[in-house]
Amino acid sequence: MTQPVYFFGDGAAEGGAAMKPLLGSKGANLAEMTNIGIPVPPGFIVTTQVCMRYLAERRLSEEVRTAVRAAMARLERATGRTFGGAERPLLVSVRSGAAVSMPGMMDTILNLGLNDTTAVAMGRQAGNPRFAYDSYRRLVQMYGDVVFGLKAQPGEQDPFEASLEAARQAHGVERDIDLSPDDLRELVGRFKAIVARSAGHPFPEDPWEQLWGAIEAVFRSWQNKRAAEYRRVHRIADDLGTALSVVAMVYGNMGEDSGTGVAFTRDPSTGERCLYGEYLVNAQGEDVVAGTRDPEPIATMVGRWPDAFHELEETAQRLEQHFRDMQDIEFTVERGRLYLLQTRTGKRTGMAAVRVAVDMVREGLISRSEALRRINPDQLDQVLHPMVDPSQTLPQLARGLPASPGAAVGMVVFDADTAAARAGRGEPVILVRRETSPDDFHGMVAARAILTARGGMTSHAAVVARGMGKCCVAGAKDLEVDEASRCFRANGTVVREGEWITLDGSAGRVILGQARLVTPTPGEEFQELMRWADETRLLRVRTNADTPQDARRAREFGAEGIGLCRTEHMFFEGDRLQAMREMIVAPDLEGRRRALLKLLPMQRRDFVEIFRVMDGFPVTIRLLDPPLHEFLPREDGEIVELSKSLGVTAERMRLAVDVLTEENPMLGHRGCRLGLTYPEITEMQAQAIFEAACEAAGEGVTVIPEVMVPLVADVEELRRQLDLVRGVAERVFAERKRRVEYLLGTMIELPRAALTADRIGKVAEFFSFGTNDLTQTTFGLSRDDAGRFLPFYVETGILADDPFQTLDQEGVGKLIRMAVQLGRESNPKLKMGICGEHGGDPRSVVFCHTVGLNYVSCSPFRVPVARLAAAQAALDDPAPH
Ligand code: PEP
Ligand code: MG
Secondary structure (H helix, E strand, O other), X not given: OOOOEEEEEOOEEOOOHHHHHHHHHHHHHHHHHHHOOOOOOOEEEEXXXXXXXXXXXXXXXXXXXXXXXXXXXXXXXXHOOEEOOOOOEEOEEEEEEEOOOOOOOOOEEEEEOOOHHHHHHHHHHHOOHHHHHHXXXXXXXXXHHXXXXXXXXXXXXXXXXXXXXXXXXXXXXXXXXXXXXXXXXXXXXXHHHHHHHHHOOOOOOOHXXXXXXXXXXXXXXXXXXXXXXHHHHOOOOXXXXXXXXXXXXXXXXXXXXXXXXXXXXXXXXXXXXXXXXXXXXXXXXXXXXXXXXXXXXXXXXXXXXXXXHHHHHHHHHXXXXXXXXXXXXXXXXXXOEEEXXXXXXXXXXXXXXXXXXXHHHHOOOOOHHHXXXXXXXXXXXXXXXXXXXXXXXOOEEEEOEEXXXXXXXXXXXXXXXXXXXXXXXXXXXXXXXXXXXXXXHHHHHHOOEEEEOOOOOOOHHHHHHHHHOOXXXXXXXXXXXXXXXOEEEEOOEEEEOOOEEEEEOOOOEEEEOOXXXXXXXXXXXXXXXXXXXXXXXXXXXXXXXXXXXXXXXXXXXXXXXXXXXXXHHHHOOHHHHHHHHHHHHOOOHHHHHHHHHHHHHHHHHHHHHHHHHOOOXXXXXXXXXXXXXXXXXXXXXXXXXXXXXXXXXXXXXXXXXHHHOOOOXXXXXXXXXXXXXXXXXXXXXXXXXXXXXXXXXXXXXXXXXXEEEOOXXXXXXXXXXXXXXXXXXXXXXXXXXXXXXXXXEEEEOOHHHHHOHHHHHXXXXXXXXXXXXXXXXXXXXXXXXXXXXXXXXXXXXXXXXXXXXXXXXXXXXXXXXXXXXXXXXXXXXXXXXXXXHHHHOHHXXXXXXXXXXOEEEEOHHHHHHHHHHHHHHHHHOOOOO
């Protein structure tokens, strides 16, 4: 074992910032601050190694005890005080501090060393006996809570608080600070009686017994339930252990010239460069945390204690310069003198993260690569979407999947027509459905946000909402949607139509009532950061966009083309859906052709517009791929309506729908299977694509169409579809007397396609990995239904992640690697990308970079996320194969 105890004080420390694993991050930074001359009270750190050994043996070794005794002796010399001394007693705090910050999860004890003798001395010395007895009663309470485990559980009455309340009442005062020294001394006696009664062990008068008890309890708190849960959620290893620091107490509660507070070196919400924070006069740290008194903004400190304030400002600057990042600091002012008790990297919003990183490059503090590395790509979501103001607490009704980020407040409605009608009257609505279907599209467009009880990250609601950049929480399991009674139930609460809820699509939360939202505006710093990312990355970033509006938005976010235009999504709206349904249920070729003729001009118009928006960039248009059930009318009313418009009996229509209904639609008559059995569909789509391309090219637009065939399992399927498309292209070029260059390729979204990618690569000019279906078919997990039990898999650790959110590199990734290699071997010119939802997931983007794909394609709002993730991947691995 290495040295068990590290001392800091008298301007020098035994450790430093580089020793976080051993000293914990708080301890390492206390040592570092001491070394660079920042005013820190002296103390020592007992290492994480000692903690792990203690937890294994349940006793502190003699070696550790000797080292602690020696460090206490040094501390006595450094402070000129004596531990347990009757003249100038030394009091200390004992705080936990792991290598990775786990805020508030473990225990702390202040004012250690007080007893009936030292309290008298402290009162005399401070000229303030009230202060001494107030500190003493706090120690007895904290010691009872932490060492003897007397802390009241939520809902239980806390005996210490009850006793304090009784004292206030008995003495006719409202606030603790109005209790007299005698009242407080009496209270100390009562608190001790509580400890003796409840713990069956008296409060130790001997300071050394206090210290050993505190050290062991703080080490044990590494294993308490909430700390263990925190580690599980944040994937922190259980065997790291916590260090602890024993530090000479300084007092913020010594009177009006004392106080304590928290400050950030920059504004953690906006990133603005200014000292930001708050403090309390005449208080100890726990008062700030407990929220019993309202702190004042830090700026008012300058009028009250100008010297301490200026020193704090200067110290904040120095810390930032030294650590080269925004700091979150705790300080105490004791009789006008400033002490720092802690510094750590400050947590910040996405907007602040961007601004701080860019500003720090401009200030010469960090390099561009460091700035790019510092931002978690997922944080960019916050820069682009409104979010729930984190400072408020509203009741949470349920949790679902964070299907589409952002936040929205609205009144609950249960069907698309009501959504459209009420939104038309200017009312903000949230559409709540068990699950959505294309019939709901107009309601989804009208609603501020969408909430579903069923469905996963790639369910209809999720995909459509992401495409529109609209907040969506999907698969909220605890939600019982009762469309008939127009209400939903969630964990005992009933919410009726018209009542307000808030959705947090970034965290998957369903909140009761109207939460306050904050809407950031991406500033010039964001654009600058994105420019640096673009200069760094090797992967191209395209978007999945089905409409000209989506395409336009994606361009604004920096998309370099379209990687997936799902043509069937163009048919969700109004009369388009009707024509689509006509086509699907038509009994013969004639009927299908009639319906297709209606669809042709609509498709062409959309394509022309998309080509214009994407002038100079590639546009990958996928042939029809709907699992038919997404488009079939479900309710009888719709079937009757459809039958009327087609001039057939309702009876025949019911039969037609029945015939088309599949047990397993995702594995059914969809993808290229449709285009092969009904070649007229492929012909119509190819015609619309090439006519639109010629038209746009005629206007001077640079068009780069790429036609993509979905759900190919065998090369022969692809060969036949491409022959058809080529034939139509030649015909259109001859008619229009114009040629455009184009590429023909395929989705790789079935395991068999990946396994035979060498054969497919001979026929295709590009591959696009459809990782939604590839995940579905590799795992044999339904992408629409797995949301019901996948959370269980992730919570219990069977799977590390939901494979529909983060690419499963071991299995699905192995297929991709194999397909990339086989494909490139048979066709070195093959272009490759990904267009499943994983294309916008940072960890999956890194994987795409590593396997050497040419591009990722993701929903418009994820484009900046992918640009940054791709840049980070390139910084870590500049030459992937
Ligand atoms: C996929 O399967 O990954 C894909 C992009 O296609 P879709 O989600 O439309 O099935
Ligand atoms: Mg697919």
